[in-house]
Amino acid sequence: MPALRVAIVGTGNIGTDLMAKVERTPDLELVGVAGIDPASSGLRRARERGYAVTHDGLDDLLERVDGIDLAFDATSAAAHPRHARLLADRGIMSIDLTPAGLGPPVVPPVNVAAHRDAPEVSLVTCGAQATVPIVAAVGGIADVAYAETVSTISSRSAGPGTRQNIDEFTTATADALEAIGGAPSAKAIIILNPADPPILMRNTVYLDVGPHEPEAIEAAVAEAVSGVAAYVPGYRLGSRPLIADGRVTVMVEVEGAGDHLPAYAGNLDIMTSAAVRVAALRAEDRG
């Protein structure tokens, strides 16, 4: 089966981390990398590794490289809409890692199957990637009335996109808890912690639930955790879930794979890992 031919748009930290993960994925073949900054170290690295590269953006890459099946957009919310149009015009699938939120939101273990044919999908936020699977899993065995999440990330892993648009982060994450996680109402909180050495990304999921068997909830949470850990190996349960008085509290931490981004940046790793996971599933579909 021929590998899926993929391109990466954006040569910052996320784009560079994606490169390492794509290289490790057998069904994906990296055929081009587009940036806009000739001095970017990510672009230099891509060139050194022998990929077709350009610093004139996606338009130029599309001129030079034929037969791209799928592109990852790791640029910015502002740049994404134009990229999405360019890709859609050529029938190239796109996976959006920016906060633009144009395509349907996807959290791989929960709803990727529903969007297998979508020309474009959005990965929402790292907070959504880390918490929606837990909400959906508990929702599968008990009535969830309300979901609330607190995602704490190291300051050093919070890029300008997050810092300038923190309101969009909280609202997009809360929307995903409802739309994909299935909670009728939800709230999302994000905290930046500047501690040095940097903390790992950690998430607390609070759920108000109807009648349930605590053992069933624990089992569902454990299964959800291993579902995410299948593609984000550093995703793990913190303390055992607390279940009392109609409230479930689940704590998960995310350690990154340390590809290009440091291991504490689990919040970025879970985004790049989810992106590659979606692409790998597309490759399987095609094969």
Place this chain on the structure above:
Amino acid sequence: MSAASPLRVVDTTLRDGSHAIAHQYAVEEVETIAAGLDHAGVWAVAVGHGDGLGASSIQYGRPRHPDRELIAAAAAVARRARIAVAILPGIGTRADLEDARDAGASVVRVSTVCTEADIGLQHLRLARDLGMTAHTHLNTAHLLGPSGLAEAARVVAEAGSEGVFIVDSAGALLTDDVRRAVAAMRAALPPEVEVGIHEHNNLSLAVANSAAAVEEGATLVDTALAGLGAGAGNCQTEALVAVLERMGIDTGVDLWTLQDLADEVVRARVMQRPITVDRLTATMGFAAVPASYLLHVVRAADRFALDPRRIIVELGERKVVVGQEDMILDVAAEMATGRHRSA
């Protein structure tokens, strides 16, 4: 407030004080206190959930009344005083701020961890777009020295913040720290941008630190009647006013009205547990843990049968910041199950 006084008092009994009563203010209490503060001549009355707009949550606690009702109640009785609200980016959103403005708030304090001032720029711009006076609370201020705080202040002032507060969330700053920080901020900021001080009394220094800040050029002070606030409380309004008057500084507010409000209303009817430097709050100042964690720590210690001080010290070692209340449960659960290995 007299026209001659450069000092502007923001009384936060109805916002930070909310932490001390698990955000359970009744509308009638808000009306009485806001009316009294207005009569006493404070510049602004801060109102709302202790963790700011939109903080009604499992993480921070559910209030008895939504922010909008309490803001409207205070705005209805305030003749001269402005109504101030706090918003923490990452917790409160645009919709919350619009609601607060519509309910009668006209001053916003955008509060970020002092090292993360740039995450507040979006909300500062939003406040100004809504026609509100925008100030910044640089919280967990013990994390930065004078030059770091001055740099953060410069960043938010450029984005339109008209006042920048040093917020000693853990009550961990020493008087010299405050003096040097205010002086550095004063030197870095244009003259029209004010410096403010917001203290917690965990090390019994809130009034002394606030008075020192004023001596160094701070013109905005956050205070609370009877000190009602998170941890060992805020800088006590009526005590600071007495100190400043003794220092020869015209505060423009009426001491006797404030004393009556503090004793007859706040102590007699609102305060549920003593606002004091005891072994828990003193440990918070010592270990540099945000004062807002106090009641959450007490509950977690009860739930897991632990000494609350052990939880506080461990939280301090993990360098927690304002907003991380979920860490309390995490640390307590770990200690209780023995996963925690330190002493």
